[in-house]
Amino acid sequence: xxxxxxxxxxxxxxxxxxxxxxxxxxxxxxxxxxxxxxxxxxxxxxxxxxxxxxxxxxxxxxxxxxxxxxxxxxxxxxxxxxxxxxxxxxxxxxxxxxxxxxxxxxxxxxxxxxxxxxxxxxxxxxxxxxxxxxxxxxxxxxxxxxxxxxxxxxxxxxxxxxxxxxxxxxxxxxxxxxxxxxxxxxxxxxxxxxxxxxxxxxxxxxxxxxxxxxxxxxxxxxxxxxxxxxxxxxxxxxxxxxxxxxxxxxxxxxxxxxxxxxxxxxxxxxxxxxxxxxxxxxxxxxxxxxxxxxxxxxxxxxxxxxxxxxxxxxxxxxxxxxxxxxxxxxxxxxxxxxxxxxx
Amino acid sequence: xxxxxxxxxxxxxxxxxxxxxxxxxxxxxxxxxxxxxxxxxxxxxxxxxxxxxxxxxxxxxxxxxxxxxxxxxxxxxxxxxxxxxxxxxxxxxxxxxxxxxxxxxxxxxxxxxxxxxxxxxxxxxxxxxxxxxxxxxxxxxxxxxxxxxxxxxxxxxxxxxxxxxxxxxxxxxxxxxxxxxxxxxxxxxxxxxxxxxxxxxxxxxxxxxxxxxxxxxxxxxxxxxxxxxxxxxxxxxxxxxxxxxxxxxxxxxxxxxxxxxxxxxxxxxxxxxxxxxxxxxxxxxxxxxxxxxxxxxxxxxxxxxxxxxxxxxxxxxxxxxxxxxxxxxxxxxxxxxxxxxxxxxxxxxxxxxxxxxxxxxxxxxxxxxxxxxxxxxxxxxxxxxxxxxxxxxxxxxxxxxxxxxxxxxxxxxxxxxxxxxxxxxxxxxxxxxxxxxxxxxxxxxxxxxxxxxxxxxxxxxxxxxxxxxxxxxxxxxxxxxxxxxxxxxxxxxxxxxxxxxxxxxxxxxxxxxxxxxxxxxxxxxxxxxxxxxxxxxxxxxxxx
Numbered sequence: 001x002x003x004x005x006x007x008x009x010x011x012x013x014x015x016x017x018x019x020x021x022x023x024x025x026x027x028x029x030x031x032x033x034x035x036x037x038x039x040x041x042x043x044x045x046x047x048x049x050x051x052x053x054x055x056x057x058x059x060x061x062x063x064x065x066x067x068x069x070x071x072x073x074x075x076x077x078x079x080x081x082x083x084x085x086x087x088x089x090x091x092x093x094x095x096x097x098x099x100x101x102x103x104x105x106x107x108x109x110x111x112x113x114x115x116x117x118x119x120x121x122x123x124x125x126x127x128x129x130x131x132x133x134x135x136x137x138x139x140x141x142x143x144x145x146x147x148x149x150x151x152x153x154x155x156x157x158x159x160x161x162x163x164x165x166x167x168x169x170x171x172x173x174x175x176x177x178x179x180x181x182x183x184x185x186x187x188x189x190x191x192x193x194x195x196x197x198x199x200x201x202x203x204x205x206x207x208x209x210x211x212x213x214x215x216x217x218x219x220x221x222x223x224x225x226x227x228x229x230x231x232x233x234x235x236x237x238x239x240x241x242x243x244x245x246x247x248x249x250x251x252x253x254x255x256x257x258x259x260x261x262x263x264x265x266x267x268x269x270x271x272x273x274x275x276x277x278x279x280x281x282x283x284x285x286x287x288x289x290x291x292x293x294x295x296x297x298x299x300x301x302x303x304x305x306x307x308x309x310x311x312x313x314x315x316x317x318x319x320x321x322x323x324x325x326x327x328x329x330x331x332x333x334x335x336x337x338x339x340x341x342x343x
Numbered sequence: 344x345x346x347x348x349x350x351x352x353x354x355x356x357x358x359x360x361x362x363x364x365x366x367x368x369x370x371x372x373x374x375x376x377x378x379x380x381x382x383x384x385x386x387x388x389x390x391x392x393x394x395x396x397x398x399x400x401x402x403x404x405x406x407x408x409x410x411x412x413x414x415x416x417x418x419x420x421x422x423x424x425x426x427x428x429x430x431x432x433x434x435x436x437x438x439x440x441x442x443x444x445x446x447x448x449x450x451x452x453x454x455x456x457x458x459x460x461x462x463x464x465x466x467x468x469x470x471x472x473x474x475x476x477x478x479x480x481x482x483x484x485x486x487x488x489x490x491x492x493x494x495x496x497x498x499x500x501x502x503x504x505x506x507x508x509x510x511x512x513x514x515x516x517x518x519x520x521x522x523x524x525x526x527x528x529x530x531x532x533x534x535x536x537x538x539x540x541x542x543x544x545x546x547x548x549x550x551x552x553x554x555x556x557x558x559x560x561x562x563x564x565x566x567x568x569x570x571x572x573x574x575x576x577x578x579x580x581x582x583x584x585x586x587x588x589x590x591x592x593x594x595x596x597x598x599x600x601x602x603x604x605x606x607x608x609x610x611x612x613x614x615x616x617x618x619x620x621x622x623x624x625x626x627x628x629x630x631x632x633x634x635x636x637x638x639x640x641x642x643x644x645x646x647x648x649x650x651x652x653x654x655x656x657x658x659x660x661x662x663x664x665x666x667x668x669x670x671x672x673x674x675x676x677x678x679x680x681x682x683x684x685x686x687x688x689x690x691x692x693x694x695x696x697x698x699x700x701x702x703x704x705x706x707x708x709x710x711x712x713x714x715x716x717x718x719x720x721x722x723x724x725x726x727x728x729x730x731x732x733x734x735x736x737x738x739x740x741x742x743x744x745x746x747x748x749x750x751x752x753x754x755x756x757x758x759x760x761x762x763x764x765x766x767x768x769x770x771x772x773x774x775x776x777x778x779x780x781x782x783x784x785x786x787x788x789x790x791x792x793x794x795x796x797x798x799x800x801x802x803x804x805x806x807x808x809x810x811x812x813x814x815x816x817x818x819x820x821x822x823x824x825x826x827x828x829x830x831x832x833x834x835x836x837x838x839x840x841x842x843x844x845x846x847x848x849x850x851x852x853x854x855x856x857x858x859x860x861x862x863x864x865x866x867x868x869x870x871x872x873x874x875x876x877x878x879x880x881x882x883x884x885x886x887x
Contacts, residue, residue, distance in 0.1 A: 053517075078518070081514070081515065087509055087515040089530060091536070100521070
C-alpha cells in the first residue's frame with residue numbers, strides 16, 4: 001500500500017438510466033501513468049470526471065497519498081486537468097491562461113512559473129499570444145502547461161491527442177511522455193486508442209460497461225489477456241471457435257489442435273473462443289488448412305486474410321510468402337482460449 | 344463595353360431611399376430661404392429646453408440599459424442554468440413583451456398601472472383614498488415601460504451566449520482553483536461580453552428612438568423624439584430639422600461607442616465543446632419555490648396582455664370610478680367590422696405593412712445574392728447601406744422622408760409623396776430593410792456555395808436552381824425576417840405620427856384618437872387586434 005499514491009476504491013456512479021461506473025478499484029503508484037482504455041460508453045470519461053471532482057460518486061472513495069478527497073470540490077481538490085478540446089480561455093493570452101491557477105502568487109513568482117511551464121512545453125516566448133491564434137498542437141501544449149502550473153498532485157488527461165492531426169500525433173505523444181517522465185507527476189489519462197494507451201501508460205486499465213476488465217502493463221495485456229474482450233480490443237486478433245481438450249490444447253472447428261493459454265478455470269470439453277494475433281501465425285507445410293483470399297500491404301510485410309474451413313484468420317508474413325488463391329497451412333505460436341458464450 | 348459594377352443598381356436605390364433623405368436633413372438644417380445659414384443651429388444651441396431634451400434622451404437610454412440588464416441577465420442565467428418545473432413554458436413567456444408593439448405596451452401599462460388603472464384603483468380602495476395614489480408620469484413611467492419591454496434583449500442574448508459556452512471551460516476554471524463567483528467573474532462574464540454588448544447596443548438604440556412611452560407618459564418631460572414631433576406639429580420645420588440632425592448625430596456616436604465595447608466573438612473562434620447541462624433542482628422546497636416564483640413572474644409579465652383584453656370589452660363611457668368595469672360587451676369588436684371608418688385603419692395597417700414587407704424582402708434577397716458573390720465589388724457598401732436605417736431613430740427617418748418627398752424636383756430624385764398613400768409604406772419599407780436583411784443575409788451566408796454548382800452540374804438553369812434549391816433553403820430566413828418586419832410595421836407609431844394622412848391612418852393613430860376621446864375600450868380593442876396579428880406573424884415566422 002505504501003507506494004500506492006492514488007487509490008480508487010469501489011467507485012460507483014449511476015446516472016438516471018444506467019450505471020456508468022461499477023465497483024471500480026485501481027491503485028496508481030506515485031509518479032506513474034495510468035491509461036484508462038475502452039470504447040465509448042465504457043465509463044472511462046466518467047471515471048476521469050469522478051477523479052477531477054466534476055461528478056460525485058454514488059459509492060466508493062478516492063484517496064490521494066492516504067487522504068480521502070472524495071468529498072472535496074474540484075477547486076479544493078486541485079487536480080490538473082487537460083480537457084479533450086483543451087478548454088483554453090479564449091479571452092485570455094497564453095500567459096494569462098497558464099497563470100489562471102496561480103491566483104495566490106505575487107506578480108514576479110507568477111511570471112517565473114509561467115515562463116518555466118512554457119519552457120517545459122517548448123513554447124517559450126509565446127506569453128502574449130492569443131490562444132485563438134495557436135495551432136492545435138500549440139493549444140494542446142498550453143493546456144498541459146496550464147494544468148501543471150499550480151503543481152497539482154495528480155494530472156488528468158482527457159483524450160489528449162484526439163484533436164490533433166495524425167501526423168502531429170506521434171510527435172506530440174513522444175513529447176508528452178517526455179514531459180510527464182521529467183516532472184514525474186502521477187497521471188491518469190483517458191483514451192479509446194490502444195496505441196496511445198500503450199505508448200503513454202505505465203499501466204493500462206481496460207474498461208467495459210463501467211467495469212474493470214483488466215489492469216496491467218501493456219505487455220501483460222497484450223500477451224496475457226484475461227478476458228476475450230481485452231484480447232480482441234487490444235491489438236489485432238482473429239477469433240476461431242473450438243472446444244477445450246486436455247493438456248492445454250484446443251480442438252478448433254476449422255480442423256486442428258492448438259496449444260492455447262487459458263485464463264481462469266476451464267474444464268476440458270468446454271466450448272471456447274480462440275483468439276490469435278496475426279504475428280503469432282505463420283505459414284507452414286502442415287497445420288490448419290485454408291486459402292488466401294486477400295493480401296494487404298503494410299510495408300515490408302503484408303497481412304494475409306486466410307479463409308479456413310470455418311472462419312477466417314489474419315496472418316502477418318513477408319510480402320512474398322503467399323499469393324491470393326494459394327492453398328496454405330497455418331500454425332500458431334501462441335493463442336488464447338476463452339469460455340464461449342460468456343463475453 | 345465596360346459593364347457597370349455589380350450591385351450598382353441596388354446601391355443607387357439604397358442611396359436614394361436611405362442615405363439621401365438623411366443627407367438632406369443635415370443640409371436643410373444649415374440652409375434657409377436665402378441660402379446657407381447658421382441661424383437654426385444657433386437657435387437650437389441657445390435654447391436650454393433643447394439641451395434638456397437631448398440630455399434626457401441620453402440618460403433615459405443609459406438608465407434603460409442598466410435596468411434592462413439588471414432584470415434580463417439574472418433571468419437569462421436562471422432559465423439557462425437551472426431546471427425547475429415549468430421552465431420551458433415560462434422561458435417562452437418571459438420573451439412575450441417582445442411581441443407587444445410599443446404603443447400597445449404603453450396603453451396596457453396605462454390601463455394597468457396608470458392613475459386610473461387597475462392597480463392604482465385597487466390600492467386606493469384598500470387604503471380608502473379618494474385620490475389616485477400615484478400618477479404614472481414622467482421619467483419614472485418611461486423607465487418602467489422601457490425596463491418591461493427591453494429586458495427581453497438581455498434575457499435572450501444572455502441565454503444564447505450561455506448556451507454557446509463550452510462546459511469544460513467552466514470545469515477548467517474550477518480545477519484551477521476558481522470558486523463559483525471567481526468562475527463567473529473571470530470566465531463566464533468575459534465570454535458573454537459580445538452578447539451583453541449587443542444587448543446593450545440594441546437597448547440603447549431602441550430607447551434613444553423610443554417615442555410611444557415618452558409621448559404618452561412624458562407630460563412636460565421631453566426627450567428628443569417627442570421634441571422633434573412637437574416642433575413638426577407646431578409647424579416649426581426648421582427647428583424640427585435641426586433637432587432631427589442632432590438626434591441622428593447622437594445615435595451614430597452612441598452606435599460607434601457601443602460597437603467598440605463589443606469585442607470579437609471568441610467563443611466562435613475556439614468552437615467545439617458542449618454547454619453544461621442545466622442544474623436540476625432536486626430539493627422539493629427549491630423546486631416549489633422556483634416554480635412559484637416563476638409563475639408569479641409569468642403572471643406579472645402577462646398582466647398587460649390580460650388587461651388589454653379585458654378593457655377591450657368595455658363600452659365607451661361606462662367605466663368611471665369602479666374598481667373593475669361594470670359592463671362588458673363585444674360591441675367594440677362588432678363596431679370594428681360593421682363601421683367602415685373603424686375598419687379602415689386596420690385594413691390600412693395590414694396592406695401597408697404587407698406591402699412594405701414584401702418589397703423589403705425583395706431588396707434583401709437582391710442584397711443577399713450580391714453579398715455572397717466574391718465578384719460583386721460593392722458588397723461591403725451594400726451591407727453597410729442596408730443597416731443604416733437601424734442606426735437612426737424612427738423619428739429621424741420620418742422627418743428625413745418628410746423633408747425629401749415634400750417637393751417636386753425629379754432631376755434630383757424628389758417627388759411629392761407626403762400626403763399620398765405612398766409615404767407611409769415607404770417609411771415602413773425603409774425601417775424594414777435592416778430587419779429582413781439581418782436574417783436573410785445570414786441565411787445566404789449559411790448556404791454552401793457548392794450547392795449552386797452542384798445544381799448547375801446536374802443541368803439546372805439559374806431559375807430552376809433559385810426555385811428548387813436556394814429559395815427552399817432560405818425559407819426559414821425569409822419567414823423569420825418577414826414576420827418580424829411585418830409585426831414591426833403593423834405596430835408602427837413613431838413614423839406614422841409624422842407622416843400619416845387621414846385616409847391612410849394606421850391602427851396606432853386610431854388608438855391615439857380613441858384615447859383622446861376617452862374611449863379606452865376602443866383603444867384596447869385596436870391594441871388586442873394588433874397584438875393578435877403580431878402574434879400570428881411571429882408564430883408563422885418561427886415555424887420550422
